[in-house]
Amino acid sequence: MTTEEKIFNSARIIFQKKGFAGARMQEIADEAGINKAMLHYCFKNKQLLFEAVFMNAFGQLAPQINDIFSSNDSVFDKIRKFTHSYISFVIQNPYLPQFVIQEMNNNPAFVMSFLKNENRPNPTLLVSQIEKEIADGIIKPINPKQLLMNIISLTVFPFAAQMMVKGMLQISDAAFNQMMEERKTSIAEQIINSIKR
Amino acid sequence: MTTEEKIFNSARIIFQKKGFAGARMQEIADEAGINKAMLHYCFKNKQLLFEAVFMNAFGQLAPQINDIFSSNDSVFDKIRKFTHSYISFVIQNPYLPQFVIQEMNNNPAFVMSFLKNENRPNPTLLVSQIEKEIADGIIKPINPKQLLMNIISLTVFPFAAQMMVKGMLQISDAAFNQMMEERKTSIAEQIINSIKR
DNA sequence: ATCTTTGTTAACCAAATGGTTAAACCGTAT
DNA sequence: ATACGGTTTAACCATTTGGTTAACAAAGAT
Numbered sequence: 264m265t266t267e268e269k270i271f272n273s274a275r276i277i278f279q280k281k282g283f284a285g286a287r288m289q290e291i292a293d294e295a296g297i298n299k300a301m302l303h304y305c306f307k308n309k310q311l312l313f314e315a316v317f318m319n320a321f322g323q324l325a326p327q328i329n330d331i332f333s334s335n336d337s338v339f340d341k342i343r344k345f346t347h348s349y350i351s352f353v354i355q356n357p358y359l360p361q362f363v364i365q366e367m368n369n370n371p372a373f374v375m376s377f378l379k380n381e382n383r384p385n386p387t388l389l390v391s392q393i394e395k396e397i398a399d400g401i402i403k404p405i406n407p408k409q410l411l412m413n414i415i416s417l418t419v420f421p422f423a424a425q426m427m428v429k430g431m432l433q434i435s436d437a438a439f440n441q442m443m444e445e446r447k448t449s450i451a452e453q454i455i456n457s458i459k460r
Numbered sequence: 461m462t463t464e465e466k467i468f469n470s471a472r473i474i475f476q477k478k479g480f481a482g483a484r485m486q487e488i489a490d491e492a493g494i495n496k497a498m499l500h501y502c503f504k505n506k507q508l509l510f511e512a513v514f515m516n517a518f519g520q521l522a523p524q525i526n527d528i529f530s531s532n533d534s535v536f537d538k539i540r541k542f543t544h545s546y547i548s549f550v551i552q553n554p555y556l557p558q559f560v561i562q563e564m565n566n567n568p569a570f571v572m573s574f575l576k577n578e579n580r581p582n583p584t585l586l587v588s589q590i591e592k593e594i595a596d597g598i599i600k601p602i603n604p605k606q607l608l609m610n611i612i613s614l615t616v617f618p619f620a621a622q623m624m625v626k627g628m629l630q631i632s633d634a635a636f637n638q639m640m641e642e643r644k645t646s647i648a649e650q651i652i653n654s655i656k657r
Numbered sequence: 658a659t660c661t662t663t664g665t666t667a668a669c670c671a672a673a674t675g676g677t678t679a680a681a682c683c684g685t686a687t
Numbered sequence: 688a689t690a691c692g693g694t695t696t697a698a699c700c701a702t703t704t705g706g707t708t709a710a711c712a713a714a715g716a717t
Contacts, residue, residue, distance in 0.1 A: 266694080284482035285566060288675060298696050303676060365562050367623040369482060374627045384628050408629050409639060409646060415625075416617035421609055423620060426564040428612075430571045431581050432605050442606060449606060457654035463664075485705060495666050500706060502664095 267305045269295045274306075275316050279358040282365055283313050317366060320359055321377065327352060328384040338396050339459070341389065343451040346418050350447045353422050354440065360423040386411055402458050410458065417450045464502045466492045471503075472513050476555040479562055480510050514563060517556055518574065524549060525581040535593050536656070538586065540648040543615050547644045550619050551637065557620040583608055599655050607655065614647045 264272075273294035277286045288309055292299040306312035331345045353360060367374050377383050386408075393407035421428055421443065429439055461469075470491035474483045485506055489496040503509035528542045550557060564571050574580050583605075590604035618625055618640065626636055 281566060282479065282481060282562075284479060287673090289673090299675090300677080300697085301695065304694075309675065361561070361565050364558070364621045364624055365479075365565075367621075367627070368558050368562075369477075369479060371623055374623050378627055378630075386628065405646075406639070406642065408631070409642065411629070412618055412625065412639070413614055413647075413650065415621075416613045417610055420613035420617040420620070423617070424561045424564075424612075426568055426571050427561055428609065430564070430575055431583060432608070433575070434605070442603070442609070445603065445606065449602075450610075453610065453654045457650045484703090486703095496705090497667085497707080498665065506705065 266295075266297060266301060269297065270302055270305055270312075271315065271319075274302075274312050275319070278313060278316050279320070279362040282362070282369070283309075284369070286313075317363070317373075320363055322382060323352075323356070324359060324363065325380075325382050325384050329382070332384075332386065332389045338389075338393055338402065339451075339455050341392075342414060342454055343448075345414065346451045346454075347447045349418050350443055350450075353419070354443055357422055357425065360419045361425070364423055400460055403460055405458060410454075414450075414454060417446075417454070421446070463492075463494060463498060466494065467499055467502055467509070468512065468516075471499075471509050472516070475510060475513050476517070476559045479559070480506075480566070483510075514560070514570075517560055518577075519579060520549075520553070521556060521560065522577075522579050522581050526579070529581075529583065529586045535586075535590055535599060536648075536652050538589075539611060539651055540645075542611065543648045543651075544644045546615050547640055547647075550616070551640055554619055554622065557616045558622070561620055597657055600657055602655060607651075611647075611651060614643075614651070618643070 270291070274286075274291045277291045277294055281287075286309075288302055289299055291312075292302055295301075302312060306315060327348065328345070331341055331348065334341065334344075336344065389411065390407040393402065393405075393410060396402045397404050397407075421439075425439070428434075429436070434442070467488070471483075471488045474488045474491055477483075483506075485499055486496055488509075489499055492498075499509060503512060524546060525542070528538055528545065531538065531541075533541065586608065587604040590599065590602075590607060593599045594601050594604075618636075622636070625631075626633070631639070
């Protein structure tokens, strides 16, 4: 592993745990086991190091959504595939959703730079497919954007609010992961059940 | 408005916008239009000022959940009342959910102190009521905690991830609020629809 | 009137923090 | 061997930041 990779991985860990404002350059250097000056040698400054980490995180999350949502499957199958693969991915990267949401809220100006990104999640295709299936009588009449919001909410929220959820429901890490495993299939069936004619 | 109230309100604004780590004592003082030393005169230090704000925020969110969830209504009516009143409240306080979630994730030790709070959301009653209605054949057999998670997810997530949602769906503030208004009733019906026998 | 308590401020301080610099290290081509 | 390029570090620096102090003002209490 190159020094640059070591720094990047350590920065990912620290930024995702503490956010941009809470992260300390020294802590990242310690985590990587190198001198603080190396951070600046490799990544110029905190902002650029952060952006590298954030872009990477976002770049992992976004394409998956597009891949599945732009396939040739029916809406129902897309929902099934999305929830399953997305939860699988996030179980492996449990800090990611909260990290992305937090930094987008704390730094709205930053959000704008992603709206132009070609890899950004683009739901227009799925929206028109939903409209078509509504017209065809496969799906009940609903606002497609509301449906999309429901899918994302049910999938992402438990991870984003992990600590609160564990605290409120009084469940252990293991029990939480067990519940997330169940959700891989249960969410899709619940959504489909509520919108099918 | 007393000086203490001015400080508290300003602190609420700044902490909710930037989080604990990102907030600056000077910025809070400026927002309140007073000298920085007054912050320490009234609230001792940053941590205690933050805790006052956080407790207040949490204290506004939590009781509402309990009030509704411990009433004598059926599960369906509880879901209807909860989603409606909760979304109404959060529309007026759109920063609250993300603030609470963020600080709970960034400071897990802090979470623990709330598990003992008498006002913490306590879902045990609702869970057993759900189990009863399942046994009575009113509700399909499901994991009550999953149902609870679904209700919270659909209600809170769009607010917690507001910036991301607006960016992804390409909607304005007004369109967002309009969608949230719709959700006051649509979420409840969607959930009920998916679990009723 | 003056003493005391409470509220308020300007100036100050020590520690933390992001960032820089100049020197040392190290493999390699000459 | 040595000169050279990129890599790495210890020491340093300027600024920011949370927090303190001592003086000042205002309002009751005696």
